[in-house]
Amino acid sequence: MNGKNPICSSELGTLWLTYQEKTLILRILEYFMEKADDQQALNIMGGLWQELNHYVIKIEDIFEQEGVVIPNGFTKEDVNLEAPKLYDNGFDIMFLRILKEISMGMYTLNMNMAYREDVMTIYEGLTTTTQKVYKLATHYLLNNGILTLPPKVTMPKSTEFIKSKNYLNGFRFFGENRALNDIEIGNLHHGIETNHIGMQLVTGFAQCAKNKEVRQYFVKGKELAKKQIKTFEEILLESNVQFSASSGSTVTDSTIPPFSEKLMMFCIYLLNGFGLVGSSFGSIFSLRNDISMKTALIGKDIYVYANEGIKIMIKNGWMEEPPQMGNRT
Incomplete structure (x- = not known):
């Protein structure tokens, strides 16, 4: 020590x-x-x-x-x-x-x-x-009015316990879905917020990337972020939850890259890891099965996208090898 x-x-x-x-x-x-x-x-x-x-x-x-x-x-x-x-x-x-x-x-x-x-x-x-x-x-x-707060909710007046496993059901053939709880709303809002930023980031990266494969990868990332935003927004709207996404930012018309493609790809690699953890957290702590299923599928999409990025980095010699044990065989 x-x-x-x-x-x-x-x-x-x-x-x-x-x-x-x-x-x-x-x-x-x-x-x-x-x-x-x-x-x-x-x-x-x-x-x-x-x-x-x-x-x-x-x-x-x-x-x-x-x-x-x-x-x-x-x-x-x-x-x-x-x-x-x-x-x-x-x-x-x-x-x-x-x-x-x-x-x-x-x-x-x-x-x-x-x-x-x-x-x-x-x-x-x-x-x-x-x-x-x-x-x-x-x-x-x-x-500065750039970041917005999560939706406001009704304040609880008493403590309650879940009385039926129906609480876990998201989809019902008759009647409306169970209302979202505050944990689920918070996770959904956070997912929208982070994906708005990620979408702006890869839009700029794609705009100035010179390598065609890298540029296409960033465009694919933009579409993945849009898909996640749409999924989360639809869940909130179905529950009549009023929300407003962050105002985000403006991507200029510059096509001159401020960063190397190695740096931009590694940056997305880090964000993919963050996205996988976030989707896992949302899936585990959501008590509505439909939300858990949707966030799990999003996690799968992020994993496939991340794996594609790693292959591109390796192909171009941008993936520095972590330290490892010596080969003793």
Whole structure:
């Protein structure tokens, strides 16, 4: 626990993946900061860049001390600061907020696989930074009218227990479906919100991608996001739930890529992982069978799409190989 024990496999693996994610976010932040026209947004992104860069250096120090080659990750070559603005209307902070959602989940998993004091300290510090920035981003977006709140619901006046397994039934041949509970509404709203941002992201990526296969992959991602939004909206409308999606952002008409195709593909790879976790969460914690089935099918679609992206990255030499055990056979 004193940080002197040799680094173990789980710690090396999670640090390696954290390094990939953090160097990617640093490059994205550098571009967004270069194009920012709002001082408050610039302050949020600049503060995050400084803190993440600090932890990237700490991870590099551990790798050097352990004799581990430092991963390539994402470098200055993966970002073009001279490229025109690709997104507008607060997209930088909207996307930053999504990245922090992903980070919060990753740090929880990574902390569970850490044993050395210095490794746990890194994830502890990153968690604090992420929660702080997530809060700042949420307040910024709400104050600027870019982010909308989930639907308002009737306040419960008493506690009730489920009295019949019919509560699980979503589809009925006679009568209306059981009303959505607040957990289900929250998950559906979150799915709409994140997919709106994802749709804007891949629209911009597709617009400036030069590789035809990569461009088609991003277009397919846009259609997948639209399909999920439609599914979630229909469930809410069928239950007469009033909702309003976030205003999202505006994709400009620029076709000059601000990021390398390697970076854009890895970014979608991370979001696919986030989408799989989200669909699993929605499926497990929904108590209406029809919603569970629909979110499970969405998870299948995301998995197939993610697998296609991995193959494209491998084909183009963009998928850096994680550290692994030596072949002892």
